[in-house]
Amino acid sequence: MKLKLYVPFVGYNKNSKIPTLSLNATNNKYCCFRCGAGGFSIGLYAKVKDIDTKEAFKELLARECFSTDKSHIAISPINEIADIETRNVVYSTFLNMLKLENNHKQYLEEQGFLQCSISEQQYKSIPKKYIKRRLVCSCLSRKFNLAGIPGFYQEEDFKWNFIAPRGFFIPVFDKNNMIQGLSIHLDKSFNNCTDIWFSSTDKINGTGAKNWIIKNNINNETTSVILTDNLLLGNLIKEILNVPIIAFSSISNSYIILKEIEETNIERIIFTIRPKEKSQNFDYIIQRVFKDLLPLGYNLDVKYVNDYTDILKDNFCESLMLKIAK
Numbered sequence: 001m002k003l004k005l006y007v008p009f010v011g012y013n014k015n016s017k018i019p020t021l022s023l024n025a026t027n028n029k030y031c032c033f034r035c036g037a038g039g040f041s042i043g044l045y046a047k048v049k050d051i052d053t054k055e056a057f058k059e060l061l062a063r064e065c066f067s068t069d070k071s072h073i074a075i076s077p078i079n080e081i082a083d084i085e086t087r088n089v090v091y092s093t094f095l096n097m098l099k100l101e102n103n104h105k106q107y108l109e110e111q112g113f114l115q116c117s118i119s120e121q122q123y124k125s126i127p128k129k130y131i132k133r134r135l136v137c138s139c140l141s142r143k144f145n146l147a148g149i150p151g152f153y154q155e156e157d158f159k160w161n162f163i164a165p166r167g168f169f170i171p172v173f174d175k176n177n178m179i180q181g182l183s184i185h186l187d188k189s190f191n192n193c194t195d196i197w198f199s200s201t202d203k204i205n206g207t208g209a210k211n212w213i214i215k216n217n218i219n220n221e222t223t224s225v226i227l228t229d230n231l232l233l234g235n236l237i238k239e240i241l242n243v244p245i246i247a248f249s250s251i252s253n254s255y256i257i258l259k260e261i262e263e264t265n266i267e268r269i270i271f272t273i274r275p276k277e278k279s280q281n282f283d284y285i286i287q288r289v290f291k292d293l294l295p296l297g298y299n300l301d302v303k304y305v306n307d308y309t310d311i312l313k314d315n316f317c318e319s320l321m322l323k324i325a326k
Helices: 040-051 053-062 083-098 102-112 115-120 132-144 231-241 255-261 282-296 308-311 314-325
Strands: 004-007 020-024 029-032 038-040 152-154 160-164 167-173 181-192 195-196 215-218 223-226 245-247 268-273 299-304
Touching: 038 040, 040 053, 040 255, 040 268, 083 132, 083 181, 102 115, 132 160, 167 231, 215 231, 223 231, 231 245, 231 308, 245 255, 255 282
Parallel strands: 223 245, 223 268, 268 299
Antiparallel strands: 004 020, 020 029, 029 038, 152 160, 167 181, 181 195, 215 245
């Protein structure tokens, strides 16, 4: 039976005696006919308590709150990231539900990517329509628990969704070809950033991403490695040159790099980066990562690329391979 109540409370006006606030227990929504305020019940609770929706969500769950389908929802203040096997399965299924828009496909082809590699790397466009994202998550949440998967979060109606800036996904694979996480290449740079992580740190039941890296051809016999601060550029170098490489994005400290090379025989590090005006991480790379490695005895060099297509040029490949061979 549909339950609909009218109560003498209008938005923030607790003194009102006229029942103008509608509470619908069936669809978990409220609406004030006087001031026009409306939304889901968790938002109303947050307004009454003067807290944000994330804190309201936690408080309601602590009081044995249940979702609209009567199933209990588990939440932790900070979700731990799911294991790599779980992330790989969820992300692979998720990407298979999306498609690559023609403008993004054309962009990748212009950068030098082959059609086969575009398909193999599973680059996919982020759906622009809200309803499309909700439908994808509805299907995905029936198969998997999305708590612990960076990028996904619950909205006020307890349904799952995911962050959706304009751009396309770049899957970040580990050495076993499993998807660790997703990076997003933005259509338009934001705050001088062209790439961000698929993360939902500040969302309800969301999970933060880590600074995952891409590695290729690094073993105990490796003596030289290319280091780049751009995952897309790293994938292209890996595909075309198939040389030892470490690609990263928005790292917080040089420890991440040192951890990957400390147990190898690497002596030479070649930074392949874009000039300052094109690199969101230029200052950090030079001032922190580069200088942090100088006292450790590594032979450091820098190779600048103005565009992704630079690595397709013969003189670039030859000079880079000569540096690696030294």
